[in-house]
Amino acid sequence: MTIVYDIAVVGGGIMGCAAALEMAAGGMRPIVLEQSDIGQGASGVNAGTLSLQIKRVKLMPYALKGHHAWARMGAAVGFKKTGGFTLAFTEREAELLTERQTLKAKAGAPIEFVSTKRLRNVEPNLAQKVVAASYCAEDGYANSSLTGQYFRGRLCDEAIEYQERCQILAIDRGASYQLTTSRGVIYAKRLLLAAGAWIKTAAALLDVHLPVDARINTVSVTERMPALISSVIGHATGLLTMKQKANGTVLVGGGWQGRGRPQEGRGQVMASSVMPNIALAQFAMPGLSKARILRSWTGFEANVPDFYPLAGALPGFDDAFVLGCVRGGYTIGPYIGQLMGDFILGREPELPLFDPGRDFDEDML
Incomplete structure (x- = not known):
């Protein structure tokens, strides 16, 4: 039948x-x-970042609901609520951070601006060159x-x-x-x-x-390191996400692009993308310069205009x-x-x- x-x-x-x-x-x-x-x-191949600070304003109500769904899944998906900081290193980046995070906070995300003193108390291994930072207590990650x-x-x-x-x-x-x-x-x-x-x-x-196109986002993971950060870390431009897992490895992403098309299977990692991504991560957290990158990979993210x-x-x-x-x-x-x-x-x-x-x-x- x-x-x-x-x-x-x-x-x-x-x-x-x-x-x-x-x-x-x-x-x-x-x-x-x-x-x-x-x-x-x-x-299954993304960095697993669950940060409300990197979501578009119009999508914030959906992101808040989605974040709660991951929290309900809990340990079965490796959910961790760590809190997250987004950093600015220049005055222009600080203006960008203020503009974007203010709009997201108005849309419902529990984002606040914090002093560099508070940032350093929580994350002393971050670079001393931070001039502004925002914080969201709800940010965290899951294990993709x-x-x-x-x-x-x-x-x-x-x-x-x-x-x-x-x-x-x-x-x-x-x-x-x-x-x-x-x-x-x-x-x-x-x-x-x-x-x-x-x-x-x-x-x-x-x-x-x-009218669908695809981005080829790159993620990298380091060898196991001593404890460096406890929060999810981002950058005002959106070009960096960084988190350290319980096993000591550090995942680095930020939307840097690889090469390829979905019809061809997996995308290809490009050194020209990985290197500046890692350089930005090392600039934000100097202790990362001692780490070896074990693996980099790509994942396709579809989008329309x-x-x-x-x-x-x-x-x-x-x-x-x-x-x-x-x-x-x-x-x-x-x-x-x-x-x-x-x-x-x-x-x-x-x-x-x-x-x-x-x-x-x-x-x-």
Whole structure:
């Protein structure tokens, strides 16, 4: 007997899994299809930073809700609330910091400006050249490498079917959606495309063009070091995130770009990006100059021209949906996935979604 699922979710990252869990809780029968392993795309290779200080103002309500979702997951995802400082080293950077963090605080983030004396009392190993700093007690991190394990377990707990190593080859629309995959044919009444940087390719199978591009963010990790910092550290420009794990390793990121395209598989690390990223980290924390970098890697982050999410009905379809391109998707992902699940269930989402059919020329900031 042919099984026709209520919905096929293409993409087994944080957002796709969170949406599937919400829909299953609402009585639907979803199936999750992932081209790799659950949670091993962008969801599993980012730095795991959960900082409200680096989120866009308009997305702050979603980031706050997402942050609370990670806190509820707790130890299962390696959640740590450490507090976080964002630093400025010049007067121009201080002006930028003040402008940006003031707006974020007005949007609801518990951000305050702190004296350099307070900063040095908490983090004495940071550079003495800091001229201004902001602080958010809610900032912290999770262990992104645990993402897949956590969500795979949740899918199993809720008896939600999933297929890994399942490449989508074709999508045909008739009485139901017929998805031809590398593991066979799947039938579903509805469709949710939540494939991250691969959303554009998936939508093209339905002859829908989405203006999706991809950033190739780089993350590096050091060898184990003596205790240097206890907080998440950022920079006013957004070009640095830094945290030290319990095992002593330091993770360094900040959106520095590698090379490649999602269709080609994993991106390539570029020395021309890693070196200035590490140099900035060493400038902020001189003790890091004694550390060896053990590994650097990349992860794709999808975006559209206005850098706001795609979350809603796929243009031209009333039974197909798209979810992705969320800037700060690791933090926001669990919550916006829940919102999408509610939307597909016919419920009014707690916060507004982001129409994928909007006019990007007018909406660009």
